[in-house]
Amino acid sequence: MNKKLFGTTSVLALVAIAGCGGGTDTQDSADAGSIVIQGYSGVFQDNFQKAVIDPFTKKFPDIKVTYNGMGNSADNLASLRSAKSAPEADVAIMDLSVSDTANKSDLFQPLDPAKVPNMKDIDKRGQVDGNYGPAVTFDSLVLIYNDKVNPAPTKWESLWDPKYKGRIVVPSHPDIQGTGLMLIENAKAGGDYSNSVDPGVKRLQDLAPSVQTWAPQPDQYTLVQSGTADLAIAWNARAQFYADESKGKMKVAIPDDETIFQINTINLVKNSPSPEAAQTFINYALGPESQATFTDTMYYAPTNTKAKPSNAALGRTAADPKKIDKVLDVDWTVVAQKRDDWTQIWRRQILADS
Amino acid sequence: MTTALHERPTKTIPPPAEPPRRKLRGTVLALTVPGLLGMLVSFVLPLVYLLRMSLKTGDSSGMIEDTVSFHSYAQFLTDGYYWKMAWDTLLLGLVVTFFAILVSYPIALFLVRTESRFKGVLIALAIAPLLTSSVVRTYGWIVLLGNQGVVNKTLQATGLTDHPLALVNNKVGVYISLVEIMMPYMILALLAGFGRFSTDLEHAAASLGANRWKVFWRVVWPLSMPGVLTGALLVFVLTISSFITPRLVGGGRVFLLATEIYDQATATLNWPFAAAISFILLALFGFVIVIYQRALRRIESQ
Amino acid sequence: MAYLELSDISKQYPGTDRPSVSDFTMQIEKGEFISLLGPSGCGKTTTLRMIAGLIEPTAGRIDLDGKELTHTPVHQRGMGLVFQNYALFPHLDVAENVAFGLTMRGLSKSEVRTKVAGALDLVQLGHLGERRIKQLSGGQQQRVALARALVIEPKVLLLDEPLSNLDAKLRDTMRDEIRSIQQKIGITTVFVTHDQDEALATSDRIVVMSEGHIEQVGTPEQVYEHPANRFVANFIGRANIFDGKILDTAQGVATVQIDGLGAMTAVDDHRQLGQGSLMVRPHRMRITQCPSVDAHGRVGSMVYVGDSVEYSVQVADRRVTVQSVSSGEPHLPPGTPVQLSWGTRDAVVLKEEATV
Structure with a gap:
């Protein structure tokens, strides 16, 4: 196409050719084509490339994969919304509570079970009604702490220890980490989030004076590593990664008590330019092989029940058989619907004047 | 004789080829077209889109309903919480502007008056922070104001406090860093304003019996008013629309209109509400600019 | 005081x-x-x-x-x-x-x-x-x-x-x-x-x-x-300054020998003999046509400015400006041989500066 372009002088011709080229260039089939994936940037992107995309392209050399990094799930949704009439992306990876909105906004389309056979092996927590994109990663809420913290925390309760006053980091709701902590405390106090989160809110009100920041900058991993903060709630996969990177300055504790999963789903964009190749990719990402790699390299708990990761890696996730029962069952669809109400509660009852 | 005078052959200078007015106007129009088009595409259309968005209805899960209703505006205006947020925003703008004037004025005055041969360098230094992004400077403040930062360490070393003061992750930090971030704008505006009067005015006032203090309040200050007003407007508008600094330094405790727009758009996903707040903020701008214009007209008419 | x-x-x-x-x-x-x-x-x-x-x-x-x-x-x-x-x-x-x-x-x-x-x-x-x-x-x-x-x-x-x-x-x-x-x-x-x-x-x-x-x-x-x-002579008004030798000074009047003009008199407050100079304002000089043998110099140029006429006269190797009230008489065209003269009170001996 480029060679054609060089020969043309007229700008109009140039545009016309580029237009035509774009249309005819993509040929889509289950084992050939070119797909665009939108997901988290940074560490996730680096690891996802290594764990999934590279082996995938080795297996399907005729499918060209481009990864488009986005800041967070909301950014991802915004990008999909604005490109709704002519989407560029084929596959989107985002938080379940956001993908639920996207499903309902007709931004995604259901998968074909015949083309994504691995769907049926996905853990029930990661199944989504209507054959919409299921869970591709399970992450869990953990505690991270500075190496000076002694003794090492084993329960969420450590956050309420007065000796860490002003040294605690809790990313506030609507960040799901804050939401998660509220749900955990709510459940521990015997509450049911679909009715009321008052018990959880009460606990967080008690915590508020100890919190250094509700919006960590740059992020809690950095703050704990640098010693600016002592204790923080965090996501396991990243925490494990940074703990290794920090050479012991920052450590991770998967609390003995309840925790929650953070679920990322992998979705097929509605009117995707290459739905066939995209579903091949989705199927591959959900497969036992790449799910095991996920756990081994990124410490995400596998979503595919048939995945066989190493025990060492599994032990560093909440999917550890000893801990899996402590994972709370959360209906993220309900959470999504409560998000705004809870935001108001947090603002007015927890964050205000804290 | 007289006729001869009149008949002196006048060298007829062709009337200067006066470009026909219409042509000139055409040129002017043609020159403004790219700018106008740019404005249309980059400002007017998005604003129309935003207005339309503000009339839709969003729900808490991020779904957007295609309605024409003032639901989002009503949601804002009927909730005291948002009125307080608007008030906090206004207050932030006023206080930051006040302190920005307070700290920038002496610097600007010095820069205008100094006869140092490094004057140019000094002025460049004063406004150099504009060359770095405010994100970088905000991170700088997070470090400086933190528990282990220079400020707290100094306070403790001098025995003024025995425990670190909470200077960051709260409103105090937002105020401090915004004042500093706004200073270069204020200094620039003041420098432009100071350029308008000569030191002879101060000499004249002094010769008439005014001491330094009176010279300042009766002559220098009133005459720098246009610069002060320009700077104040600039800083006020930039402050109440700033969201990066409040987010980075606020520790998740500082809620302002601009950060709320960001949160509603990116976290709560309630775009119609975000759009409605944008228009409310725009109205606040309009209100302030009207007041500013009035003040300016009063000063100019003097 | x-x-x-x-x-x-x-x-x-x-x-x-x-x-x-x-x-x-x-x-x-x-x-x-x-x-x-x-x-x-x-x-x-x-x-x-x-x-x-x-x-x-x-x-x-x-x-x-x-x-x-x-x-x-x-x-x-x-x-x-x-x-x-x-x-x-x-x-x-x-x-x-x-x-x-x-x-x-x-x-x-x-x-x-x-x-x-x-x-x-x-x-x-x-x-x-x-x-x-x-x-x-x-x-x-x-x-x-x-x-x-x-x-x-x-x-x-x-x-x-x-x-x-x-x-x-x-x-x-x-x-x-x-x-x-x-x-x-x-x-x-x-x-x-x-x-x-x-x-x-x-x-x-x-x-x-x-x-x-x-x-x-x-x-x-x-x-x-x-x-x-x-300096003062030149800064205030216009001046013709002649360098010469003061031959004699008594009772406030000096006789000065000037190249091309001969011995001229001037008011003198300084009473010093030897090298000296003398200043005459252009309008205090008189200019008269004369046979060329007696001439101090010749008219170099002439400018008519209404109520007066300004002559630039070449005297030896310098130019002297003379301002003469315009009268009905014809002006002296360039090249005319002329004599220059002034009354004693029209000229003043300048204090000699060390540098000259």
């Missing part, structure tokens, strides 16, 4: 190799109108500003009315200042400008009103009190500046080139007006100018300055008729 005394005041700005003003000494009597006259950079404005207190002298002292005020700050000196650019306060109207100094002195409102009205009447602006400064013409602004300086009844009025921003016609009117107001209220005035006509027309005494020091102090007539040296 004089009213205003400047004793050996000097000013050298840091980083300069030469003082702007050096050892300036001068006594000014009460009610005197003194002009500081000189080319730009001669130190006249610096001197004025030292009197005003805007510049601190590096050495010397200033006394006013028997009290030293060398280090008194500006606002306590009670001097009226008028600037070249008028320095009127643009944010105040005419009356407020004039009232400024009175308000600073804490006068009551009614006193202020009366005095402002009086001052504005003095400068004939009684009807313009409400005007904004930018609505005034240059001449009117000048009057406001004058009123503002005078209304505080200053001990000394200091004028820093106040006329140089006005057009030629207005300048003459304002010059006369300033002089007449000064006469009327009898205020001691120091006037800085580079314009000799202004200085001659207004002053009781003129201080001619160059390069930071005084060249001559004298009445307008003295500095014009009896310039002390070449």
